[in-house]
Amino acid sequence: MISSPQMRLTEGGAYLTQLLEMAGATASGDSALQVLRSAAAGRVQSQQFPTTRDEEWRFTDLADLLKLELITQPATVADISPYQLAEAPYRLTFVNGRYLPELSQAENLPDGLNIGNLAGLPDLQQYLAQQGAEELFTALNTAGLNDAAVVHVRKYAVVPSPIHLLFISTADQFTQPRALIVAEANSSVTLIEEHLSLSDTPYFTNSVTEVFLADSAEVNHSRIQRDADSAFHIGKTAVSQMRGSRYTCNAVSLGAKLSRHHLEIYQTGEQTETTLNGLTVLRGEQVGDTHSTIALTHPHGTTRQLHKTIIDDRAHGVFNGKVYVPQAAQLTNAGQLNRNLLLSPKARIDTKPQLEIVADNVKCTHGATVGQLETDEVFYLQSRGIDADSARKLLVNAFAYEVISQIPVDSLQQTLSRSVTTR
Amino acid sequence: MITENSDVILSVNNLTATVENTPILKGMNLEIKAGEIHAIMGPNGSGKSTFSKVLAGHPDYAVTGGAVSYLGQDLLALEPQDRARSGLFLAFQYPLEIPGVSNLDFLRVSYNSKRKHEALEELDAFDFDDLVHEKLGVVQMDAAFLSRSVNEGFSGGEKKRNEILQMAILEPKLAILDETDSGLDIDALKIVAGGVNQLSNAQNATLLITHYQRLLDYIIPDYVHVMANGRIIRTGGKDLALELEARGYDWVLEAEAV
Numbered sequence: 001m002i003s004s005p006q007m008r009l010t011e012g013g014a015y016l017t018q019l020l021e022m023a024g025a026t027a028s029g030d031s032a033l034q035v036l037r038s039a040a041a042g043r044v045q046s047q048q049f050p051t052t053r054d055e056e057w058r059f060t061d062l063a064d065l066l067k068l069e070l071i072t073q074p075a076t077v078a079d080i081s082p083y084q085l086a087e088a089p090y091r092l093t094f095v096n097g098r099y100l101p102e103l104s105q106a107e108n109l110p111d112g113l114n115i116g117n118l119a120g121l122p123d124l125q126q127y128l129a130q131q132g133a134e135e136l137f138t139a140l141n142t143a144g145l146n147d148a149a150v151v152h153v154r155k156y157a158v159v160p161s162p163i164h165l166l167f168i169s170t171a172d173q174f175t176q177p178r179a180l181i182v183a184e185a186n187s188s189v190t191l192i193e194e195h196l197s198l199s200d201t202p203y204f205t206n207s208v209t210e211v212f213l214a215d216s217a218e219v220n221h222s223r224i225q226r227d228a229d230s231a232f233h234i235g236k237t238a239v240s241q242m243r244g245s246r247y248t249c250n251a252v253s254l255g256a257k258l259s260r261h262h263l264e265i266y267q268t269g270e271q272t273e274t275t276l277n278g279l280t281v282l283r284g285e286q287v288g289d290t291h292s293t294i295a296l297t298h299p300h301g302t303t304r305q306l307h308k309t310i311i312d313d314r315a316h317g318v319f320n321g322k323v324y325v326p327q328a329a330q331l332t333n334a335g336q337l338n339r340n341l342l343l344s345p346k347a348r349i350d351t352k353p354q355l356e357i358v359a360d361n362v363k364c365t366h367g368a369t370v371g372q373l374e375t376d377e378v379f380y381l382q383s384r385g386i387d388a389d390s391a392r393k394l395l396v397n398a399f400a401y402e403v404i405s406q407i408p409v410d411s412l413q414q415t416l417s418r419s420v421t422t423r
Numbered sequence: 424m425i426t427e428n429s430d431v432i433l434s435v436n437n438l439t440a441t442v443e444n445t446p447i448l449k450g451m452n453l454e455i456k457a458g459e460i461h462a463i464m465g466p467n468g469s470g471k472s473t474f475s476k477v478l479a480g481h482p483d484y485a486v487t488g489g490a491v492s493y494l495g496q497d498l499l500a501l502e503p504q505d506r507a508r509s510g511l512f513l514a515f516q517y518p519l520e521i522p523g524v525s526n527l528d529f530l531r532v533s534y535n536s537k538r539k540h541e542a543l544e545e546l547d548a549f550d551f552d553d554l555v556h557e558k559l560g561v562v563q564m565d566a567a568f569l570s571r572s573v574n575e576g577f578s579g580g581e582k583k584r585n586e587i588l589q590m591a592i593l594e595p596k597l598a599i600l601d602e603t604d605s606g607l608d609i610d611a612l613k614i615v616a617g618g619v620n621q622l623s624n625a626q627n628a629t630l631l632i633t634h635y636q637r638l639l640d641y642i643i644p645d646y647v648h649v650m651a652n653g654r655i656i657r658t659g660g661k662d663l664a665l666e667l668e669a670r671g672y673d674w675v676l677e678a679e680a681v
């Protein structure tokens with residue numbers, strides 16, 4: 001059956017209503033959280049389900065999502081030991097959006113660090129849903145928001161080890177993970193946010209992470225999406241940076257039949273530093289989409305973005321990187337590079353840097369490359385006794401390594417390196 | 424060193440090859456026996472590197488005729504990695520940079536694929552480390568180069584030394600060194616030449632491709648061949664190199680044309 005665009009819209013509208021219901025979006029109650037939720041539900045209802053006619057979704061067709069029959073159901077996981085990271089002793093585990101303290105490690109925290117779920121840290125509610133809130137899927141997440149993974153780092157606290165935020169989904173689930181990171185002035189913290197599943201059957205994850213960096217705070221954030229190959233994953237990372245703060249994101253996407261990660265950086269003070277490293281690995285018929293928006297509204301900001309995509313088989317990668325440098329953002333230094341490695345003749349990439357630069361005294365560079373494995377490189381390795389297949393794997397891993405090596409947890413680096421080249 | 428009745432390592436018969444349908448090799452003939460050192464000289468573009476890459480099995484070159492026998496087997500029937508594993512080594516004129524692959528890992532994978540081929544046990548990281556450190560001495564290379572990506576950001580001379588380090592580790596039966604001397608300073612040239620001499624013995628053979636007689640002061644060839652227009656047009660002893668140095672190629676080319 002071929003559905004016309006009109007039918008698609010009606011279908012999409014009905015689907016959204018269904019998702020809102022499943023998300024538990026109700027109008028009852030007048031708590032502050034409920035006010036947020038109701039407003040967000042309103043924003044969802046006022047929008048249409050995206051189709052490829054929307055510029056922002058031109059290459060990423062959500063039609064198959066509409067066919068999913070989803071449920072929401074609490075669940076637990078018997079054993080998360082395969083996913084525990086020895087180097088990251090503090091952990092918050094959510095299964096199907098529900099906080100599971102028994103699978104978490106939120107005790108014996110260092111001074112100045114508080115982690116837990118929203119119920120345990122209600123003071124931080126004020127930070128929720130402040131950024132990128134208009135966007136449909138972010139609003140959908142907020143409309144159903146009743147808990148979140150919360151990390152609160154107080155002034156001057158330097159958290160010595162990474163914090164692991166583990167979001168697990170089970171079969172057929174519609175899950176909306178939410179995380180909130182608040183780094184107060186001069187604090188420093190490292191986060192590993194990870195999305196994965198124990199199931200091979202399709203599910204839909206719609207996640208939102210908000211990160212607030214106060215003056216001179218430092219956040220190193222690795223975001224690992226290794227959902228099931230049949231899953232749908234839509235994720236938002238919204239970051240606001242005050243004066244002199246430093247934010248790094250290492251985003252690695254390996255899983256999902258269709259994934260979309262949208263990074264938004266809002267600068268709210270001068271002299272911020274932003275480093276975005278991204279790696280998307282796609283095979284089979286996977287679609288992997290990275291959108292980023294960096295809004296520099298103050299002087300002396302520095303952003304460095306490197307996004308790499310490895311695409312095999314008939315997979316399809318999408319990269320769209322927007323950088324806004326308005327008049328006020330003088331002496332900004334912005335660099336963006338998107339590098340793509342196509343491993344099969346049917347692999348496809350759509351890449352679009354979008355730079356809007358109004359300020360005159362700035363340094364902005366950007367570039368996109370699309371390449372294949374070089375015959376000469378493969379031959380060089382072969383000429384040293386390495387078989388062609390291993391040579392290709394070595395080279396693909398090397399391409400990925402530039403991003404993977406940025407993740408400050410060795411065991412995770414190794415896991416990720418292995419999954420880049422093994423099916 | 425020429426020895427009566429020593430084993431034939433490489434025998435090339437009337438080899439022709441094309442790149443993108445353009446004939447480059449037009450009837451190469453060459454026999455190399457164990458213990459021998461051969462040098463090929465010749466004008467730019469005469470096909471020297473092409474010859475070395477055809478021997479190593481580069482996929483861009485199509486063999487259109489002739490035969491190559493290596494240690495008694497049909498070399499052209501082997502995949503490049505199998506040629507390498509059976510002891511054929513090519514030091515590239517332009518060694519490639521492989522960002523993201525550590526030199527040490529590369530050397531170990533390479534060494535172990537050869538060990539595996541010889542049905543020997545692979546060396547673990549620890550034992551291999553010992554081996555590499557010993558071999559670093561052959562080319563007097565700093566251990567710091569091991570942790571860097573293969574050839575990435577290496578100077579021209581450092582790349583060439585790294586090639587000889589690989590050779591020292593793989594201990595080839597037939598080493599083909601394509602202009603390994605270009606880009607080396609005088610001290611490095613002596614070191615690299617010393618390394619090559621140290622590695623050559625009565626069981627293996629070396630084929631040097633060079634433009635300069637200078638290298639041949641340090642590595643004394645048993646035979647010097649002049650290659651022009653895809654063929655070897657003259658063969659002599661080490662004195663031929665001196666003569667070429669003094670007189671250039673014209674007289675050989677003219678003699679050939681007659």
Ligand SMILES: Nc1ncnc2c1ncn2[C@@H]1O[C@H](COP(=O)(O)OP(=O)(O)OP(=O)(O)O)[C@@H](O)[C@H]1O
Binds near residue numbers: 447465467483
């Ligand atoms: N991949 C290729 N594509 C097109 N032409 C090629 C290719 N490889 C070699 N050739 C051509 O073949 C000829 C021989 O090249 P080759 O590199 O073998 O010469 P050479 O004798 O090694 O020269 P030099 O002394 O400059 O290193 C040249 O004309 C070169 O342009």
Ligand SMILES: [Mg+2]
Binds near residue numbers: 473602
């Ligand atoms: Mg050459």
